[in-house]
Amino acid sequence: MNRQLENTLKAKQINPTAMRLLVLNFLETQFHAISLTDLEKGLAPADRVTLYRTLKTFEENGLVHSIDDGTGITKYALCKEHCHPGKHDDVHVHFFCKKCGETFCLPKTQIPEVILPVNFHSDEINIVAKGVCDQCSC
Secondary structure, eight states: HHHHHHHHHHHHHOOOHHHHHHHHHHHHSSSSBHHHHHHHTTTTSSOOOHHHHHHHHHHHHHSSSEEOOOOSEEEEEEOOTTTTTOOOOOOOEEEEETTTTTTTEEEEEOOOOOOOOOOOOOOOOOOOOEETTTOOOO
């Protein structure tokens, strides 16, 4: 297990420290996007600043992407293999459940091409569908 996690980090040019291995292992067990607070609770008593820096390193190297789901709290989820440092090609819609507050990646639902007016340049596009997830609708 650790060898696989180490290889995942090395493939993204991330030095596999003990904390980074713990964070990656935790992220791989999640079924929804997580906040820094979620990560902190899951890996207590880990240092919040270290966890934040780890997430930022992962994001910069194309291992995780950040999600703005409209709650004001950034959430993070693992990218697909084809994301690269500084360039996330895993552009998809996210779903926010209004009942449980969880955010889910919808990788099969790609964000459509957005045609911008001349001289407009977008840095990012974020589409979040909101409603009730399958677990909360039962």
